[in-house]
Amino acid sequence: MMRLLSKRTALLLIYVMLLVLGLLAFTMKYLDHASTWVQHPSNRHLHANGRLVVSGRVYDRSGSILMQMVEGRLTFNEDKTVRTAVMHATGDAKSNVATGAQTAFRARLSGWDLINGAYRFNDKLGPGSNLSLTLDADLCAAAYSELAGRRGAVGIYNYKTGEILCMVSTPSFDPENPPDVQADPDRYEGVYMNRLFSAAYTPGSVFKLVTAAAAIEHLDNHNFRYHCDGQLQVGGDMVTCSSAHGEVTLEKALAVSCNTAFAQITLELGADILQEYADLAGFNSRLEVDGIKTAAGNVDVTGVKGADLAWAGIGQYTNTANPLNFMAYMGAIANDGVRVTPRILKERGILSFIPASYEQKRVLSQKTAEQLKQLMRDSTITASHEEKFKGMELCAKTGTAEVGGGKQPHAWFAGFLDREDFPLAFVVVIENGGFGRSAAAPVAAKVLQAAVDAGVR
Ligand SMILES: [Zn+2]
Known part of the structure; x- marks a missing residue:
């Protein structure tokens, strides 16, 4: 009798453990994917015409501002070479670059979080959340200058920590003055693609x-x-x-x-x-x-x-x-x-x-x-x-x-x-x-x- 009981107890314990593991896996998946669901462009609380209406700042690894929202408009680093060099990391103002923070990290930048959602005081959206990239703005600018108008990619990363320090893809453009890429298809071939x-x-x-x-x-x-x-x-x-x-x-x-x-x-x-x-x-x-x-x-x-x-x-x-x-x-x-x-x-x-x-x-x-x-x-x-x-x-x-x-x-x-x-x-x-x-x-x-x-x- 005792033996049977302990056998049943063991079985029950296994069932409970499986249940807990399953719940844990589900929760992890939810936490991991929730921000992806909420940042979908069809979520109109965060977007107008498919564009992000709130955004925190994007910094480089040492605190230089790469992108920020000023009076409802996305603005970029004050240095033209830097903002052109990191354009594929920040994204442009029209969300054309899939790998850009503006698109890839939309949920974080909008300030959305699991507890509060995107709603802040009295139904008004907050200023968004800031995020820091591992990139070094000056290193990216140096790589961009060295490519000297040629098409290609430069990447440098720390092979112990995994941090990408330099990521440049050319051709690029100044996101403060986006060109008419259709007008010069040769010069801007694949310009929205991050070649790295x-x-x-x-x-x-x-x-x-x-x-x-x-x-x-x-x-x-x-x-x-x-x-x-x-x-x-x-x-x-x-x-x-x-x-x-x-x-x-x-x-x-x-x-x-x-x-x-x-x-x-x-x-x-x-x-x-x-x-x-x-x-x-x-x-x-x-x-x-x-x-x-x-x-x-x-x-x-x-x-x-x-x-x-x-x-x-x-x-x-x-x-x-x-x-x-x-x-x-x-x-x-x-x-x-x-x-x-x-x-x-x-x-x-x-x-x-x-x-x-x-x-x-x-x-x-x-x-x-x-x-x-x-x-x-x-x-x-x-x-x-x-x-x-x-x-x-x-x-x-x-x-x-x-x-x-x-x-x-x-x-x-x-x-x-x-x-x-x-x-x-x-x-x-x-x-x-x-x-x-x-x-x-x-x-x-x-x-x-x-x-x-x-x-x-
Ligand atoms: Zn040979």
Whole structure:
């Protein structure tokens, strides 16, 4: 009898626990999504003609005002370069930018909260709530200036805390004087898109860092030797190099970006292994940055072989990469294989009680990350990037991604500083910018130097 009772008690206890867990999950979901429901443009308490009628201020990480409501009108930073540089972070006055705070964090800015809703005294709306972004206004302005009218994206984030310090997408415009974008469609192509979050480009040689991770775990990388005579016949196709590199080690192959060596490595690895490491590196999935979903890069080599597979291993074929996702992969290599999800809100509101470790994911073993880091550091020195990045402990890779159609290649430069005091990972992409080395690397050098000089981390 006693036994039966205790059995029933145990069962009952399990039921109760399940119920409590279910309630807890529901409550969490409600807390998490309530602000999304209330900020929907059909909620006319907060919106007029689909626009936000109340708004708190948006600050950068050190308290500069990036956007505020003055007498019913949205106004932006007093410095034209700053407000143009952060336009994709604040949004414009007409809510055209999906990733802008004005759209993405509407509920918070409107002052809506779970207890009081949007109603304040006597049915009148309050002034809204302020929020701080993790961005540094001056760093964004520096990146915008360095892009010098070229189309592309620059991102820098702290790979330990996840805070995005610099986020710039071009073309942009001065939100205080919005242009007629229809009148000049060429100049303003995709101007409302935040290219760091929402674009996907052919990665070219920066992708060799994915292939290299697979090579470290699956090939005898220390004894790897390859003789490059400038081209490699694969089936009926030819994989070509910028020049005949002679005998290369894995480090040298990375430093001189030897296509044929990496083509050979890829063919030895095979499609399944390449696919596995591409997926681990964040391809084919989106990141969520404080609720803002990024675009997903694409690598699909299922059943692919021969020259197509070889080209995929060197970042061509049908591969695409999202700049922010790739930056996070750089951060993972730097951070012992653990990827901290980038974020843009300084205060995390209702989620702040969840430890940051909740948003971490191991994407490489610690040992592989260490070897890859060392490989990147050695090849960066060999590739003589040191002069422009003195004392920075730079680990980086260039990319010059062929896009066909007679257009200039996309220029990439991605990597990180291997420094405790400045744990910064970065990405620079310039659309049809030419060579990664001459077009993208100098932009990274200037902006990273600005970060170190100003103590932004
Ligand atoms: Zn070569």
